[in-house]
Amino acid sequence: MHPAPSIILFSTLSGLGFGMPAVLGLDVPAPRGWIAFWFLLIAFVLASAGLIASTFHLGHPERAPKAFTQWRSSWLSREAWLAMLALGLMGLYGIGLVFFDARWRIFGVPGGLLSLATVFATSMIYTQMRTVPRWNHWSPPVLFLAYSVAGGALLTGRVSLALWLFPLVGIVQIIAWMDQDRRERASDTNIATATGLGHIGQVRAFEPPHTGSSYLTKEMVFRIGRKHAATLKVIALLLAFALPVLLLLLPFAHVMAALAVLSHVAGVLVQRWLFFAEARHVVSLYYGR
């Protein structure tokens, strides 16, 4: 799949942007006053930046409000609703924390849960794609939620929680990559079922329908990512988890914490790039790739 920068940016930023309110809303010792204000502001900026980035991917962003209509069937539509509800409730929770020094858990708990539900809905957009064997199973929801909560813990200064979560999420990621490789190999869709010519003999793509590129080949028959996949996976793990853990274990300093956040975000960006670039769409089979 084509790793569109707008979608990678969206999923990285909104993952963190909804991970922070999830931790703030559900975790008991929530900060109050100005600290709460800054945390919530950062969360809202990240989540909004992610949502704005996602509209760059649309052909007609001016029609985006129509995406709220099909929540009964479409995960993208559900994601839009959940995001708005989560941000609305967390806004009310934030008003209590910042201005009234009160923890309105009636808003905080559902706000936190809806933040997680938003991330889950995002992941289901990919998981539902039977056409992409790498995505069509448990790993996108588990990974998206795990990254989101771990990132949220880091960004809200829950250092001890982050130190537990980071190695754990790293291990889950390694298992998921192995499982994704296995699923892709085990896919029962191949050039024989795609063409229905397999009963005659070995099928080989002889000539594509067009000599140049097309929307299909640009969007779904993307192949560059797999060349350096192994190296990029190591880089992703080092940046997203290993380096932040190391920085957090050093004596606390705001510079170190900021570096840990930057390193984590860079690692997540690499991971999300791989998530798309490595994914193989079955339409590639028609092009013999």
Next chain:
Amino acid sequence: MTSLPEYTEKTLGLVIDLDTCVGCHACVTACKGWNTENYGAPLADTDAYGADPVGSFLNRIHSYEVQPETGPAQLYHFPKSCLHCADAPCVTVCPTGASYKRVEDGIVLVNESDCIGCGLCAWACPYGAREMDPAEKVMKKCTLCVDRIYNENLPEEDRQPACVRTCPAGARHFGDLSDPDSDVSKLVAARGGIELMPEQGTAPVNRYLPPRPRDAAPEFDVLAPFLEPVAEEPKGFLGWLDRTLERIG
């Protein structure tokens, strides 16, 4: 509505004969022509005369080489357009309701004024039947020429999809596949028509007629008896001439 209908009154679709298609791309041109001038946004091309021409098409022809265990490789041309699936995954992923499947005839269409161009339906389709138009930025797909098949301004023989009407080899057939007595259903039954990627669970409507077994190459040439090799040694007058000339030479 992005939910799929429980049933459709008709199941209109195409039956494509892989034995007959000659790979001339006439259907591609006819499709592009009709669908650029009629229903919906025109099918654009960008950089059409430049180094990197890209355009949207609703029908494309692949070619495949099949190597049997014995004998020479066989070449098949493979037209591919929307299969108007009964369980169309492109419809249910649509966040705006722009994609829908019609109850009256099962045609899968896009309401272009509701399409936000997110591209999710193209991801959900295993066949590559949907393409984003490079100029209009809305999703384009085969309409089964919905503006031809019911069009009473056209002569009756033209009330079929442009690709079917134009095919010079008669490799494309159009009809109601839910009616067991329709010509297309009979053709599918007689020739063992198949679904593409049945394991994807899309329940496609269009059927492909697999190539009939090819004749084995004959072991001898039928003209061989008439082409006996000429005599090595000339006889009669030519033989005398040959011997005489050799004596002189």
